[in-house]
Amino acid sequence: MAAAPGGSAQPAGPGPRLGFSTADSGVGMSGLNPGPAVPMKDHDAIKLFVGQIPRGLDEQDLKPLFEEFGRIYELTVLKDRLTGLHKGCAFLTYCARDSALKAQSALHEQKTLPGMNRPIQVKPAASEGRGEDRKLFVGMLGKQQDEEDVRRLFQPFGHIEECTVLRSPDGTSKGCAFVKFGSQGEAQAAIQGLHGSRTMAGASSSLVVKLADTDRERALRRMQQMAGQLGAFHPAPLPLGACSAYTTAILQHQAALLAAAQGPGLGPVAAVAAQMQHVAAFSLVAAPLLPAAAANSPPGSGPGTLPGLPAPIGINGFGPLTPQTNGQPGSDTLYNNGLSPYPAQSPGVADPLQQAYAGMHHYAAAYPSAYAPVSTAFPQQPSALPQQQREGPEGCNLFIYHLPQEFGDAELIQTFLPFGAVVSAKVFVDRATNQSKCFGFVSFDNPTSAQTAIQAMNGFQIGMKRLKVQLKRPKDANRPY
């Protein structure tokens, strides 16, 4: 008997011919589907893949075998799209997730159907767990909680395939973990049951349970991180009214400080080489922030102004934005001690700002979306891009307090770039409110840069606040003696 195409939705027919009665109704061609009378499957139902099925068996033949474990919601033998030939496998969904689990444990690899030489396969379909759909990110754990604790927490929701607490190299928990369940349904159940449900001891807010990022999201995140570190991609003009002024003021100071920063320690050439990239990065950001400052500098008039690029901020434009720095360590000292913004260069060493503009070209070339008009003839410098590194060696990491509320990572990095190679710059953000906590961390790749930054920026006045810049407290835990 030929079934209607689709086999499933015979509306309002006499009798629910698709109910799974044992009567052989001949509904075979396209799979069994629930009719209107059949209850929906559970929310956490699991779609099973069934493999090693003899080609001679269709849905009707298979049904009795599986019905033993519960009511079937859907059973479909896979057929070749073109030839319609039985592919020897099927998808099976029970109404209840429990039925699926039972079927899986009773049948998977447990039994071989006639004519097959390998045992039947019954397991969650790839679509159930492909990618990260059954992998959870768990945040806001207590730092003391280990894998066992996490397992205990999640175990009621299903079979845990994998459980990893994220740790720093030193073994300290980062307060988060990944938990992989046997199925998507289990993972969802855990989210429902646990997310926000409690606050673990030592955590600052309630438990976070969500799907782990997909690979794509992860890649995206990385991109954003890099972009943030470069400070080169502000999708729109920064929404930071007052902050722009702060930044401006700071940058103007630092344009001058730059010269001082590359004094002793590094050889002049190395210093310039190391710093030109940084200056380039901050200039790219700073220029769009500063239409006024840029306008002070007629096109082509500034040192090294390049066609096709926004005029870099210069040492000019000190007018209304000059911060009150009376008596501030670092800033005024540097301005009052006769240090010229353009100190004499050793013979053969180009003006650092000139070099910076050259570096700027490289950045512009590497990120044409930011500065489209610039020729892309310059090679990219992937090796110059910031790595995932988070912290420098001891003595290189600064703790900065009294940041303006508006300060973000980008502003922080800009502020400290002139003192050396910034390995990372992070403003600490309250997870709950997404607001800056007004402190942050900056890591350099060498202690000299860190010291220079402290000298120059500690006590620097911004509005009513003064920056506090000091070495980050070293974590004395796990000192190897």
Added chain:
DNA sequence: TGCAATT
């Protein structure tokens, strides 16, 4: 105002 990081 007070010392971090979500693969």
